[in-house]
Amino acid sequence: MPTLLLTRHGCALLYVSFMLLSWCSAAVTLASEQQSLHRGQTLLEFDIxxxxxxxxxxxxxxxxxxNVLLDRSLIADQHSPGAxxxxxxxxxxxxxxxxxxxxxxxxxxRTFTLRPRTQQQPKPAQPVPPVALHVSQRVTAFQRTLERAICHSDVLPEGNYRMLIQAxxxxxxxxxxxxxxxxxxxxxxxxxxxxxxxxxxFPASSGSMPQPITLLLLPANISNGCSA
Structure with missing residues (x-):
């Protein structure tokens, strides 16, 4: 079940969930990028x-x-001490x-993945099934269209509100x-x-993407806007 997170000017957080087939279990979290923080020494305040x-x-x-890309099964029932x-x-x-x-x-x-820690040599990557690859491409195209609409226009009203929509x-x-x-x-x-x-x-496609697409709009507690 890939998931996408988008922000617009610190006003609303858009959580997009795609109900995908069992072979496509990766979860994708996308947020607006202001800078490459993970390699720098910029100190941020965390209250997690x-x-x-x-x-x-x-x-x-x-x-x-x-952005974080992960298989949600890897973090199921996992607990974090916070930061x-x-x-x-x-x-x-x-x-x-x-x-x-x-x-x-x-x-x-701007993107990292989480993978199991192991001392063994990693196994060769399995080829991505063509159908799974196609769905992944449609998810990416859908995300980019939403990101442009939300980050570079006033397509959604600003404010502290929560909505759940299926499309x-x-x-x-x-x-x-x-x-x-x-x-x-x-x-x-x-x-x-x-x-x-x-x-x-959204971009046209010769194939289908599992639907409906579920969009959850939440308040966001961040001050940075979208990247140019």
Whole structure:
């Protein structure tokens, strides 16, 4: 079940969940990038208490703006001691995963993966099934379209609100249907959000992506905006 996290000007956190087939178990967390914090010595203030590792990592991405790609089965039932105080992004991450048996491996300046810690030689990577690769590409295209819309325009109203929406896309990339699962206390704002999402056009695809796509909009406690 890949997941995407996006932020827009520190106002709303967008959590996008894709119900995928069993062979596609990776979870992808994406947050807006301001700088390559994981390699630098920039000190950040963390106030992440002890809690399940999955939610601790979600808080970590909000603070740092970094992206994490992982298999959620690796962190199921894992507990993190948290990270509270001034740390670099890399130091805080090591604090969060210290007892998990996982190591961080950086895939790019903004993205890292978590993999099991092992003393053995890694096995050769298995080829990615073509269907899984296609779904991954559609997820990436969907994320990029949302990121552009949210980060570089006023497509969504700002404010401290929470909404849960399910979306269905056509092969042509248009929004076929929307279902408001959890509304806010402002019906006009609910309509504005739904209208904004209907106006988006995503890349067309010759194949299908498992649907519906579930979008959870949450308040974000960060001050940094989206990257240019």
């Amino acid at each position: 208490p002890a809690q399940p590792l999955e939610t601790a990592l979600q808080e970590y991405t909000e603070v740092t703006g970094l 509270q105080g001034s740390f670099t992004a890399q130091q805080a991450l090591q604090q969060l995963i210290v007892h998990s048996g996982l190591d961080a491996q950086y895939a790019s300046s 269905w896309l056509s092969p042509q990339g248009s929004v076929d249907a929307l279902r408001l699962v959890k509304q806010t206390d402002d019906s006009q704002r609910d309509k504005q959000v739904l209208d904004a999402l209907r106006s988006l056009t």
